[in-house]
Amino acid sequence: MRIAVASGKGGTGKTTVAVNLALSLSAEESIQFLDCDVEEPNAHLFFNPNFDAVLSVDKLLPQIDPDKCTRCGACVEACEFNALAIMGDNVIVYDSLCHGCGRCGLVCPTDAISEIPHQLGIVESGTTRGFAFAQGLLNVGETMATPIIHALKRKIDPSKLSILDAPPGTGCPMIAALHEANVALMVTEPTPFGLHDLKAAVEVARTLDVPTAVVINRAGIGNDQVERYCNEENIPIVLTIPFDRAIAESYAIGTPLVDAIPSWRKQFIKLAERLREVAR
Amino acid sequence: MKICITTSGKDLDAQVDTVFGRARYFLLVDSDTLEAEAIENVPGAHGAGVQAAQAMADRAVGIVLTGNVGPNAFQGLTAAGIQVHIGAKGTARDTLAAYKAGTLQTAGDPTSQGHGGGQR
Numbered sequence: 001m002r003i004a005v006a007s008g009k010g011g012t013g014k015t016t017v018a019v020n021l022a023l024s025l026s027a028e029e030s031i032q033f034l035d036c037d038v039e040e041p042n043a044h045l046f047f048n049p050n051f052d053a054v055l056s057v058d059k060l061l062p063q064i065d066p067d068k069c070t071r072c073g074a075c076v077e078a079c080e081f082n083a084l085a086i087m088g089d090n091v092i093v094y095d096s097l098c099h100g101c102g103r104c105g106l107v108c109p110t111d112a113i114s115e116i117p118h119q120l121g122i123v124e125s126g127t128t129r130g131f132a133f134a135q136g137l138l139n140v141g142e143t144m145a146t147p148i149i150h151a152l153k154r155k156i157d158p159s160k161l162s163i164l165d166a167p168p169g170t171g172c173p174m175i176a177a178l179h180e181a182n183v184a185l186m187v188t189e190p191t192p193f194g195l196h197d198l199k200a201a202v203e204v205a206r207t208l209d210v211p212t213a214v215v216i217n218r219a220g221i222g223n224d225q226v227e228r229y230c231n232e233e234n235i236p237i238v239l240t241i242p243f244d245r246a247i248a249e250s251y252a253i254g255t256p257l258v259d260a261i262p263s264w265r266k267q268f269i270k271l272a273e274r275l276r277e278v279a280r
Numbered sequence: 281m282k283i284c285i286t287t288s289g290k291d292l293d294a295q296v297d298t299v300f301g302r303a304r305y306f307l308l309v310d311s312d313t314l315e316a317e318a319i320e321n322v323p324g325a326h327g328a329g330v331q332a333a334q335a336m337a338d339r340a341v342g343i344v345l346t347g348n349v350g351p352n353a354f355q356g357l358t359a360a361g362i363q364v365h366i367g368a369k370g371t372a373r374d375t376l377a378a379y380k381a382g383t384l385q386t387a388g389d390p391t392s393q394g395h396g397g398g399q400r
Binding site: 076079080081082083084085086087088090092094096097 | 331
């Protein structure tokens with residue numbers, strides 16, 4: 001089973017839920033954890049994993065031989081992302097716009113385009129507390145997170161229960177993490193912002209045909225609109241975590257909730273049972 | 281000399297559109313005859329600034345008058361030897377007058393960060 005922990009809104013407690021779910025279940029079965037929030041992976045802060053492998057994730061940038069290039073413009077025309085321009089005698093490659101698809105090289109009539117790898121980020125993998133852990137890390141200055149998430153997802157072992165900590169938002173990186181998950185666990189807070197972004201995230205999951213369940217974190221603040229929305233939409237609320245100082249304190253010092261307050265462990269195991277019912 | 285003014289309408293009385301890559305129209309004005317031709321800008325989802333800069337180079341524009349220009353567009357326009365003047369406001373006619381009076385700013389650097397282009 002593949003569980004993607006997502007939210008829409010940032011800072012709702014995705015990592016808290018994903019980390020504690022992993023720690024609770026790892027005592028029961030074989031699991032793996034993938035931190036797909038490649039712009040800011042932070043689950044490692046709670047796991048202190050030992051990494052034993054690093055994989056470079058690259059995109060192939062076109063390199064144009066100015067002597068072979070006739071400035072015909074076929075590559076400029078072919079590029080879906082406007083990553084190439086011919087300005088007088090200059091051919092410009094916009095590295096940040098290039099998606100590395102290779103189409104420019106295919107259409108070049110004079111074979112003037114070769115491809116050189118350009119690193120977008122890395123995937124680090126190893127172990128922590130008896131289970132497999134991997135995370136993606138986007139290089140500073142790069143904007144394309146999805147190739148790293150795809151590379152990270154190639155680490156998925158279908159014989160294990162995989163927990164994916166998804167990036168916030170509802171853009172391409174979040175979609176990349178949710179795609180082909182058996183269930184999306186949406187972590188939200190009971191505020192108008194939380195609800196607004198939850199709705200958007202649920203729409204994404206529905207489009208991807210991934211069933212959803214909701215965790216309400218910081219329960220006690222805000223209002224009851226999230227609960228009402230979930231009831232109307234038939235989305236099960238599988239866990240409620242109160243707005244509680246002791247929970248915040250354990251998070252702030254990097255101690256997982258189930259280590260700080262072990263009685264939470266059975267709540268997360270129960271949560272996993274509910275997820276199995278919802279999962280497809 | 282062909283001058284391009286980014287506009288929200290099709291003639292010299294149209295208001296300036298202050299973005300470059302995602303401007304509604306490119307109004308191409310002949311600096312001698314003041315004859316104006318409006319080209320509708322249909323930017324793609326990605327790289328609007330580059331696409332617009334390429335359109336300027338392909339149409340042999342010499343000068344661009346606009347509000348702001350993003351980094352990708354600026355790099356392209358500069359490579360094509362196209363002068364970029366920014367801070368345009370009011371109508372296209374006002375902007376042309378301001379350019380002739382030398383009161384528009386010459387862009388020495390991109391003037392907006394943008395998502396790869398000029399922002400509103």
